[in-house]
Amino acid sequence: MNTALILKNVHKHIHLNEDEEKLFISSLEPLTLKKKTVHLKAGEVCKHSTFIIDGALKSFTVDKNGQEHVISFALSDWWIADIYSLITQTPGVLTIEAIADSEVLLLSKEKQQLLYDKVPKFERFFRIITENSLVASQQRLINNLSLTAEERYLDFMEKYRFVMECAPLHSIASYLGITPEFLSKIRRRMAGKLH
Amino acid sequence: MNTALILKNVHKHIHLNEDEEKLFISSLEPLTLKKKTVHLKAGEVCKHSTFIIDGALKSFTVDKNGQEHVISFALSDWWIADIYSLITQTPGVLTIEAIADSEVLLLSKEKQQLLYDKVPKFERFFRIITENSLVASQQRLINNLSLTAEERYLDFMEKYRFVMECAPLHSIASYLGITPEFLSKIRRRMAGKLH
DNA sequence: CGTCTATTTGAATGTACTCAAAAGCGGTGG
DNA sequence: CCACCGCTTTTGAGTACATTCAAATAGACG
Numbered sequence: 250m251n252t253a254l255i256l257k258n259v260h261k262h263i264h265l266n267e268d269e270e271k272l273f274i275s276s277l278e279p280l281t282l283k284k285k286t287v288h289l290k291a292g293e294v295c296k297h298s299t300f301i302i303d304g305a306l307k308s309f310t311v312d313k314n315g316q317e318h319v320i321s322f323a324l325s326d327w328w329i330a331d332i333y334s335l336i337t338q339t340p341g342v343l344t345i346e347a348i349a350d351s352e353v354l355l356l357s358k359e360k361q362q363l364l365y366d367k368v369p370k371f372e373r374f375f376r377i378i379t380e381n382s383l384v385a386s387q388q389r390l391i392n393n394l395s396l397t398a399e400e401r402y403l404d405f406m407e408k409y410r411f412v413m414e415c416a417p418l419h420s421i422a423s424y425l426g427i428t429p430e431f432l433s434k435i436r437r438r439m440a441g442k443l444h
Numbered sequence: 445m446n447t448a449l450i451l452k453n454v455h456k457h458i459h460l461n462e463d464e465e466k467l468f469i470s471s472l473e474p475l476t477l478k479k480k481t482v483h484l485k486a487g488e489v490c491k492h493s494t495f496i497i498d499g500a501l502k503s504f505t506v507d508k509n510g511q512e513h514v515i516s517f518a519l520s521d522w523w524i525a526d527i528y529s530l531i532t533q534t535p536g537v538l539t540i541e542a543i544a545d546s547e548v549l550l551l552s553k554e555k556q557q558l559l560y561d562k563v564p565k566f567e568r569f570f571r572i573i574t575e576n577s578l579v580a581s582q583q584r585l586i587n588n589l590s591l592t593a594e595e596r597y598l599d600f601m602e603k604y605r606f607v608m609e610c611a612p613l614h615s616i617a618s619y620l621g622i623t624p625e626f627l628s629k630i631r632r633r634m635a636g637k638l639h
Numbered sequence: 640c641g642t643c644t645a646t647t648t649g650a651a652t653g654t655a656c657t658c659a660a661a662a663g664c665g666g667t668g669g
Numbered sequence: 670c671c672a673c674c675g676c677t678t679t680t681g682a683g684t685a686c687a688t689t690c691a692a693a694t695a696g697a698c699g
Contacts, residue, residue, distance in 0.1 A: 372567035
């Protein structure tokens with residue numbers, strides 16, 4: 250199991266001694282996901298926090314018209330989960346799917362709770378991770394409220410270069426809150442502007 | 445200082461002994477805010493988490509066209525802050541303002557850090573608070589992506605009955621991501637449907 | 640190479656916006 | 670008490686941004 254990346258991730262915010270590291274590592278389960286594999290389905294209870302070693306995943310909901318809405322993309326060195334479902338241990342509305350072949354590590358809700366109890370520093374770690382997610386989520390809300398579709402697309406391209414390469418256009422459009430057709434038209438417009 | 449509500453708020457998630465309660469209470473500063481008072485201005489560094497005993501506040505950004513975008517309303521028994529600025533201790537983009545006469549309690553960043561160090565349970569408490577905020581933020585994102593303006597307005601009326609009574613229409617429109625004129629038109633349409 | 644899916648294109652439509660003006664609604668002072 | 674002021678809300682006409690639907694084109698993969 251390749252644990253270097255996740256240990257580096259944890260050490261960004263808290264320091265662990267050798268025993269604590271061992272306990273942490275022993276709480277993780279490795280998993281390989283092929284592109285397009287569904288990792289968590291809407292309606293199921295989310296049992297794990299998922300850390301991405303390599304690859305990329307997305308989470309999305311499907312509305313009453315059958316339309317997909319991408320809530321987040323997650324890349325190497327990020328965590329992803331249906332946090333509502335994970336907290337409440339009730340069925341969630343998010344589906345999580347690999348958009349590229351991926352290597353991930355799973356931390357189950359129970360193991361996470363044990364970590365909290367045995368090594369309280371992990372409360373701090375996940376508090377900080379959650380704070381950062383909240384900031385990102387609010388920033389996205391601000392973008393959605395104050396930018397045009399084209400501006401949001403430009404912003405997206407900077408932040409998610411890798412996603413641009415492996416995600417289909419309709420997923421990106423869904424994340425931006427527009428139709429694939431319209432995103433295609435934005436691209437054409439922008440290509441025209443380049444001279 | 446009226447501390448019953450905030451102690452109840454804390455006890456929802458962690459248990460405190462008498463000393464810990466005293467330490468917590470001694471970390472708080474009471475403050476009274478008149479309606480329309482600006483509590484934190486965009487460009488300033490956010491120094492406190494603010495707990496609302498009574499009243500209501502809103503946080504918002506102003507975009508390059510001078511348009512206001514309401515990020516959150518906060519009511520009695522809620523916490524509010526510019527979390528990005530609070531975490532990084534750098535100037536933030538949010539303004540926080542009272543929309544009704546309010547009684548609040550301030551917990552400074554330093555006092556909060558001391559609490560974390562002296563009583564690690566507070567890491568858990570704020571982890572849980574932050575998790576709940578993240579869930580709410582994601583839910584709002586889902587609404588913005590998948591509902592029409594009218595549906596979002598109906599949803600808003602259920603969740604924020606009190607805000608409906610004390611916030612001006614343009615703030616509500618701003619929260620919903622539409623213009624005040626359009627919200628007014630939605631209201632008329634809805635009134636028409638009522639028989 | 641053929642099939643399937645993803646992307647592009649175009650025309651018609653709709654949802655929400657802009658701008659300008661009118662109406663409503665408190666407060667305040669004569 | 671009511672007349673006037675400033676601010677919020679409503680209305681309407683014209684417009685823009687983004688959607689829908691349908692069809693054409695391009696790409697990916699067995």
